[in-house]
Amino acid sequence: MNTRIVTIDGPAGAGKTTVSKLLAKKLGCVYVDTGALYRGVAFEILHRKIDWENDSALENFLEDLDINFVMEKDSLLLVSSGKDITNKIRTPEISMLASSSSAKPQVRKALLGIQQKIAETKDAVFEGRDMGTIVFPDAAHKFFLFADLNIRAKRRFNEMPGDTKDINQVQKQMEIRDLNDSKRKSAPLKPAVDAIEIDASFLSVEQVVDKMLKVIEKA
Ligand code: DC
Numbered sequence: 001m002n003t004r005i006v007t008i009d010g011p012a013g014a015g016k017t018t019v020s021k022l023l024a025k026k027l028g029c030v031y032v033d034t035g036a037l038y039r040g041v042a043f044e045i046l047h048r049k050i051d052w053e054n055d056s057a058l059e060n061f062l063e064d065l066d067i068n069f070v071m072e073k074d075s076l077l078l079v080s081s082g083k084d085i086t087n088k089i090r091t092p093e094i095s096m097l098a099s100s101s102s103a104k105p106q107v108r109k110a111l112l113g114i115q116q117k118i119a120e121t122k123d124a125v126f127e128g129r130d131m132g133t134i135v136f137p138d139a140a141h142k143f144f145l146f147a148d149l150n151i152r153a154k155r156r157f158n159e160m161p162g163d164t165k166d167i168n169q170v171q172k173q174m175e176i177r178d179l180n181d182s183k184r185k186s187a188p189l190k191p192a193v194d195a196i197e198i199d200a201s202f203l204s205v206e207q208v209v210d211k212m213l214k215v216i217e218k219a
Contacts, residue, residue, distance in 0.1 A: 004029070004123040005138075006216065007131035010145035011178045011189060012095070013152030015200050015208065016127040019145060022209045024125040027216070032069070032118055034128035034135070035098065036078045037111045039089035040067045042097035044080060052101050062110045069118065092173060099177040102129075103184035129181055132192030141216050144191035145208065147201040149175060 006027070008020050017033060024031035044050070044065065051057040069076040070084075078086045089098075101107055108130075115135050118124060126135070132142035147155075153171035160170070181189040191197055196215055200208050 003119055003121065004140050005119050005136050006125045006141045006143070006212075007136050007139045007192075007195075008125060008127045008143045008145055009129055009131050009133070009189065009191065009195065011152065011181070012174050013156040014145045014147045015155070015205060016145055018205045019200075019208050019212070020125045020127040022205060023212055026209065026213060027123070027125065029123035029125060030071075030076070030118070032076060032115070032124050032126045034111075034115055034126060034131065036069075036076075036086070036089060037067065037114060038098040038102040038107070039094050040078050040080050040085060041065070041107055041111070042094045042101055043085055043089050045101060046094065046097060052104070055106070058104060058106055062106055065110060067111075068114055095177065096173060099180045103180060103186060105186040108186050129189040130187035132195045133190060134187045137192070141212075141219065142192050142195035143212055143215075144195040144197045145200050146197065147199065149178070151201050 004027075006023065008016050008023075010016050020033070021031050044067070045052050045061070048061065050061045052061065065080075066082075067078070067080045070079045077084050078089065112135065115126065119126070119136060126139075128135070132139060132144070149171065153167060153174050156174065157165060157167045157170045178189070198208055198211060203211075
């Protein structure tokens with residue numbers, strides 16, 4: 001790998017997205033949200049009514065799957081079968097389905113090459129759950145970002161639109177997702193042995209990014 005890859009893993013709501021975007025901007029490189037790919041799979045499962053827990057139905061579905069990122073200006077769009085689905089994948093239903101279907105090794109295998117291919121030609125900050133452990137074990141810099149569950153739930157709640165939202169439900173769903181993502185057999189959420197762990201509970205986005213930049217610049 002001749003490109004410079006930075007990985008940021010961690011649980012839902014730890015601030016990975018805002019941190020990764022700002023870090024990528026400061027480093028002048030691309031930012032890749034790999035959760036979007038798993039959400040894209042969940043979106044298609046939902047819309048095509050796939051019985052994804054049935055292995056042969058899942059395999060047929062994955063053979064037909066045509067999902068990828070497309071570069072537009074300085075951001076990446078998620079395109080599935082020619083359609084831009086970037087703005088359709090952020091519902092609570094898709095979050096939960098992405099978490100459960102991403103435990104299937106067949107799903108992870110189908111998305112692995114897409115992520116690694118981007119890294120062949122572009123310097124990038126990749127955010128996800130298994131970036132430092134499985135997808136980019138040789139990344140130049142690895143970070144694991146976490147924060148207290150109630151702080152993460154509060155942040156996510158504040159970002160959500162609408163007034164029918166319920167903080168207890170947000171926290172419960174986050175807890176279930178954390179558990180699904182870290183207890184699964186295939187590429188579970190965990191820090192790589194050589195990752196630098198950052199507790200973002202009481203840090204601003206700028207403080208987290210500054211910490212990361214110091215590590216990167218020192219290398
Ligand atoms: O980062 P996110 O919340 O958008 O991710 C949605 C789900 O996708 C997450 O609960 C687990 C799965 N995921 C994964 O298994 N591996 C990744 N690298 C990124 C996301």
